[in-house]
Amino acid sequence: MEVRPGKTIVGFIGLGVMGKSMAGHILAAGYELHVYTRTKQSADTLIEKGAVWEETVAQLSKKCDVIITIVGFPADVEQIYLGDGGILNHAKAGCMAADMTTSHPDLAHKLYDTGAERGIRVLDAPVSGGDLGARNAALSIMVGGDKDAFDAVSPLFEIMGKNIVYQGKPGSGQHTKMANQIAVASGMIAVCEALAYAKKAGLDPETVLKSIEPGAAGSWSLSNLGPRMIKGDMEPGFFVKHFIKDMDIAARSSAELGLTTPGLDLTLSLYKKIEQMGLEDKGTQVLCRLFE
Amino acid sequence: MEVRPGKTIVGFIGLGVMGKSMAGHILAAGYELHVYTRTKQSADTLIEKGAVWEETVAQLSKKCDVIITIVGFPADVEQIYLGDGGILNHAKAGCMAADMTTSHPDLAHKLYDTGAERGIRVLDAPVSGGDLGARNAALSIMVGGDKDAFDAVSPLFEIMGKNIVYQGKPGSGQHTKMANQIAVASGMIAVCEALAYAKKAGLDPETVLKSIEPGAAGSWSLSNLGPRMIKGDMEPGFFVKHFIKDMDIAARSSAELGLTTPGLDLTLSLYKKIEQMGLEDKGTQVLCRLFE
Numbered sequence: 001m002e003v004r005p006g007k008t009i010v011g012f013i014g015l016g017v018m019g020k021s022m023a024g025h026i027l028a029a030g031y032e033l034h035v036y037t038r039t040k041q042s043a044d045t046l047i048e049k050g051a052v053w054e055e056t057v058a059q060l061s062k063k064c065d066v067i068i069t070i071v072g073f074p075a076d077v078e079q080i081y082l083g084d085g086g087i088l089n090h091a092k093a094g095c096m097a098a099d100m101t102t103s104h105p106d107l108a109h110k111l112y113d114t115g116a117e118r119g120i121r122v123l124d125a126p127v128s129g130g131d132l133g134a135r136n137a138a139l140s141i142m143v144g145g146d147k148d149a150f151d152a153v154s155p156l157f158e159i160m161g162k163n164i165v166y167q168g169k170p171g172s173g174q175h176t177k178m179a180n181q182i183a184v185a186s187g188m189i190a191v192c193e194a195l196a197y198a199k200k201a202g203l204d205p206e207t208v209l210k211s212i213e214p215g216a217a218g219s220w221s222l223s224n225l226g227p228r229m230i231k232g233d234m235e236p237g238f239f240v241k242h243f244i245k246d247m248d249i250a251a252r253s254s255a256e257l258g259l260t261t262p263g264l265d266l267t268l269s270l271y272k273k274i275e276q277m278g279l280e281d282k283g284t285q286v287l288c289r290l291f292e
Numbered sequence: 293m294e295v296r297p298g299k300t301i302v303g304f305i306g307l308g309v310m311g312k313s314m315a316g317h318i319l320a321a322g323y324e325l326h327v328y329t330r331t332k333q334s335a336d337t338l339i340e341k342g343a344v345w346e347e348t349v350a351q352l353s354k355k356c357d358v359i360i361t362i363v364g365f366p367a368d369v370e371q372i373y374l375g376d377g378g379i380l381n382h383a384k385a386g387c388m389a390a391d392m393t394t395s396h397p398d399l400a401h402k403l404y405d406t407g408a409e410r411g412i413r414v415l416d417a418p419v420s421g422g423d424l425g426a427r428n429a430a431l432s433i434m435v436g437g438d439k440d441a442f443d444a445v446s447p448l449f450e451i452m453g454k455n456i457v458y459q460g461k462p463g464s465g466q467h468t469k470m471a472n473q474i475a476v477a478s479g480m481i482a483v484c485e486a487l488a489y490a491k492k493a494g495l496d497p498e499t500v501l502k503s504i505e506p507g508a509a510g511s512w513s514l515s516n517l518g519p520r521m522i523k524g525d526m527e528p529g530f531f532v533k534h535f536i537k538d539m540d541i542a543a544r545s546s547a548e549l550g551l552t553t554p555g556l557d558l559t560l561s562l563y564k565k566i567e568q569m570g571l572e573d574k575g576t577q578v579l580c581r582l583f584e
Contacts, residue, residue: 105493128507142503165503167495175493176503183486183509186478189555194475197542200549201397201467203459211434211457211468215420216530217475219511238508250489257492260583262558263481270554291552 001096003066003155005030010156011064013057013080013087014071014101015042018127021134022070022100022160027051029159036060057083061090066153070100070127073245077103081111081122093119096149098156100141102126102242104249105171105178106256112145112170121149124173127161128180130238138162142180144172178250184221185247186263188287189270191221195229196291205230225285236283243284244271293388295358295447297322302448303356305349305372305379306363306393307334310419313426314362314392314452319343321451328352349375353382358445362392362419365537369395373403373414385411390445392433394418394534396541397463397470398548404437404462413441416462418469419453422530430454434472436464470542476513477539478555480579481562483513487521488583497522517577528575535576536563 002008008031012023015037023046027033033051035043040053047053054060057080061067067087069080077099081087087097088111097120099111108124115122123145133139139161143150150166157164167176194217198208206227213223228234247268254261270290279286294300300323304315307329315338319325325343327335332345339345346352349372353359359379361372369391373379379389380403389412391403400416407414415437425431431453435442442458449456459468486509490500498519505515520526539560546553562582571578 128504128509130508133507140503140507163503163506165499167499167503169494172493172495175490175495176500178493179486179490179495179500180504180507180509182489183482183504183511183514186482186485186555187509187511190475190478190482193478193546193551193553193555194471196551197474197546197549197553198467198471200551201464201470201545202461203464203467203471207457207459208468208471211432211455211459212420212472212475214455215425215432215472216422216512216516217420217472217479219475219479219513220508221511222475224508253493254489257489259485259488259492261485261489262562263478263485263555266554266558 001065001094001152003152008065009034009063011060011067013037013060013067013069015046016070016072017131018134019070020046021131023051024049025137025159026156034060034064056085057087058085058090061087062092064091065095066156067091067095067097068100068156069097072101074103074107074249077101077107082114088114088118088120091120096121096123096153098123098125098153100125100127102177102246102249103174105174105253108144108171108174121146123149123153124171125157126173126177128177129161132237134160141165142167142173142176144168144174145170175253178253181246181250182261182264185267187219187221188284189267191219191226192229192288192291195226195288228283228285229288234282234286236281238284239280240271240274240282240284240286241280244268244275244280247271293357293386293444295444300357301326301355303327303352303359305329305352305359305361307338308362308364309423310426311362312338313423315343316341317429317451318448326352326356348377349379350377350382353379354384356383357387358448359383359387359389360392360448361389364393366395366399366541369393369399374406380406380410380412383412388413388415388441388445390415390417392417392419394469394538394541395466397466397545400436400463400466413438415441415445416465417449418465420469420472421453424529433457434459434465434468436460436466437462470545473538473542474553474556477559479511479513480576481559483511483518484521484580484583487518487580520575520577521580526574526578528573530576531572532563532566532574532576532578533572536560536567536572539563
């Protein structure tokens with residue numbers, strides 16, 4: 001299937017902060033775009049710009065050639081794909097779908113298998129890069145599934161992201177995202193402890209950053225979240241509640257793979273304390289509060 | 293005091309892998325350089341190039357205007373500065389010294405105070421950047437002590453490093469280095485767990501790096517040590533035994549400051565397992581062995 005504007009009808013399900021930007025880029029690229037999301041008013045801006053509103057997932061699924069989904073939790077993914085009114089029960093044979101939600105690798109497998117039985121190609125294609133990456137079409141997209149389906153859907157991925165990598169068989173996109181979140185996890189403790197130490201030792205944390213950022217201690221989190229911690233800016237770039245969801249999946253998946261992850265376990269336990277403190281709607285940098 | 297070639301006599305104590313390169317840069321810049329190190333043959337190359345060998349720390353101390361030290365452990369620093377034959381008992385009043393060993397902040401304070409009583413200005417100026425940084429004169433140098441002494445010695449720091457930052461009162465250089473090592477510590481677990489997960493999940497770790505390196509999971513360790521872990525290259529860029537020494541100091545210093553550091557504690561406990569496995573002379577990336 002050749003995917004291009006004027007030919008391909010694209011469906012987009014899930015217009016949260018990320019989804020709204022991503023769908024907007026596809027619309028701006030000239031595609032006929034049909035949208036569905038739980039709260040219709042989230043679609044208002046897109047509809048004004050020409051997107052077609054669909055009342056149900058089933059109705060959207062019947063009309064579209066490629067369906068992109070990015071919703072909240074694995075349970076939502078399951079319902080949208082496998083429920084009675086779900087994509088895999090209503091989409092046309094030959095249709096392709098890409099789930100860009102961060103979800104469980106096993107579920108990705110199940111969607112792939114169920115889709116295959118019905119002639120629907122399903123890719124798992126979670127992203128990293130957050131709101132800003134979505135807004136700037138600079139997401140990293142990590143993709144699992146059939147290589148030819150990946151190639152076919154790539155023109156759409158390239159509209160939404162910058163670093164698009166095919167990772168292999170079904171579930172590989174989700175597994176890659178899990179590896180990503182595992183690396184982010186202990187790295188957050190690293191930054192919090194280092195800055196807390198600097199403060200307690202009577203140093204100026206910004207001057208400390210000048211020394212340690214360019215070297216072996218350097219990380220995306222140190223450079224991007226460190227300054228927010230220092231300023232006390234806890235606005236969400238990435239929500240605590242979403243990070244906990246991802247780490248829960250990663251911990252479960254690690255256990256299933258027989259892998260011990262003491263760093264991930266520690267990080268998850270600390271973020272659950274943050275949640276108990278009622279801070280789940282803050283950005284992940286709020287972890288620094290535990291070290292003050 | 294104006295520090296310049298042809299005027300200032302520089303003493304250098306400690307010609308290990310790092311010290312040898314650092315002293316070489318000072319000699320190459322045209323300074324009269326007197327050297328002492330535990331094993332004389334480590335000085336051979338420098339002596340061939342014109343450095344003056346001194347039989348004892350005391351003898352070196354009497355002749356030099358600025359003395360730079362980079363040795364193994366805090367106990368070595370203590371002996372070289374405070375022992376009967378030590379710098380602070382033999383250097384001229386008006387002399388300046390910079391200890392570039394990674395050592396305990398309290399010891400840095402003690403050297404500063406004892407030096408001050410005798411008219412000797414002592415700076416704590418630990419480095420990061422490893423062998424390669426020393427060889428390429430690209431070290432990050434984090435300095436504590438009097439600002440005017442820092443300004444005076446800066447011409448020498450600039451010969452050895454690229455990112456030279458004055459961090460404040462005596463001990464601040466060592467405290468900054470501790471913050472650096474604390475950030476490195478949990479970051480190592482992050483990289484090991486992420487790559488171990490990728491392998492267990494049947495992904496190609498190098499392809500995973502392509503997805504996760506440029507984003508929020510990115511770090512110096514992921515980019516520089518990740519590929520060595522994947523290749524099984526355990527050659528030391530930074531020795532396990534030295535990292536354990538630094539983390540021990542950091543843990544002690546954190547406890548003294550009343551700071552809880554669960555990430556550092558976990559990392560240190562894992563590296564002690566690595567040490568028990570007889571791997572203390574490998575590079576820090578050998579931590580990945582625990583996750584295989």
